Amino acid sequence: MRQPLVVGNWKMNGRLGEAEELARAIAGAEVDWEHVSSGICPPFPLIDRVASAVQDSPVGWGAQNLHQEDSGAFTGEVAGPLLKDLGCTYVIVGHSERRDLFGESNELVAEKFFAAKRNGLIPILCVGETEAERDAGKAGEVVREQVQAVLGDGKEDVFRDAVIAYEPVWAIGTGRTATPEQAQEMHALIRGLIKEAYPITGQSLKILYGGSMKAASAPELMAQEDIDGGLIGGASLKADEFIGILRAAVASDL
Template identity: 50%
Template sequence: MRHPLVMGNWKLNGSTLMVNELILALRKELSGVTGCGVAIAPPAIYLDQAKHALAGSRIDLGAQNVDVNLSGAFTGEASADMLKDVGAKYIIIGHSERRTYHSESDEFIAKKFSVLKDAGLIPVLCIGESEAENEAGETKSVCARQLDAVLNTLGAAAFENAVIAYEPIWAIGTGKSATPAQAQAVHKFIREHIAKQDAEVAKQVIIQYGGSVNAANAAELFTQPDIDGALVGGASLKADAFAVIVKAAAEAKKA
């Protein structure tokens, strides 16, 4: 049976002081919460510090990106083996900010997916449409194309022990959010699209929602049958707000 996963994407935010204070606060807020996986993805420079601050807690460590190469003359990059070595478990790939600002293609992201699977790490594959694509009714075709980059090269089995994060680009950091019904419809489509190749894999894959998830809208989103937690941006930088989201996911699972 699927379990929800709530993961905080800290993006380009943090300091040595902030990492210690935020993780300490999260440990207190979430100490008694069960039934929901929790992870945070700080900037790469703070991964080792975060690992030590998380020691003994049930919060997993994640990272925001990975290179397709394992070693060599690739200045500024971090490999899958390096991320595993510092204790990262969940690795975000395909985020719209990487697709937009670094021109990462579906095919390039599929290579990252493959490298992570080979390393025994868990890819968190971000997919989603722009506002223009949404208004043109292209949401499903865009998501299918982004999924097919993995499905057509690695097969449906690659989604075993993997995570998909549906993040409508028009809802990231804008304060806008898909309604629970809108989000559920896309999550259902994603699951059905994978099920065309393998129904069992589709049934177990975790599909998070990401796009201005906050303390106010989390509970209603998590009541939807195909929404398995969230990939949280801004709200993950505040322990109390992030904890409300985690607790809402845990309560929805119990219900």
């Protein structure tokens, strides 16, 4: 049985006071924490404040990105060893916004994935197709290539101690909605790819849904066999919404 995982991606939002207040509200929520894991990924300057706010609670924290090198002359970048020093558990790699807005290739995302792994961080690998790719019937092909870029030749079980998040980019801010059945279809495809190489890891791997999940839609999505939680964007900035998703995750685990 895979325990659900719900991770908040605050993106480029939040100020110091707001971040502490929101993090404390989540950490102090009445949630059956034995049946759900959770994390918060704030902007880099807020990581330490969030860590202090949720310390001694079941809520972990992480980052939204990292550089593929562990140090060097890379002005404005943040390296894995520093994130580890800050007590991060998770780091998001390959988010659709990083791929689209910042031109991150499958190869670069794979390098960041392995940078996270070698620094003892749990990478949350984001994969997903755009609206044009889905309409062209290439959704499965695109996601397969994104996963395969990390899986490589399959000689090493790279997805042990890792997480995958499926983002249907076409269903985020477009007015189109991914049904639970469509989400499940892609989650099953992803799990199948990993199971082909590593049956045990493929079965235990947590695959999160990252398509604008909200408290209202969470129960039906998490009822799907291969959806193990959510990577939450906008809804993670509202305590009641995020806590509602956590409670839906608990219900799916009972």
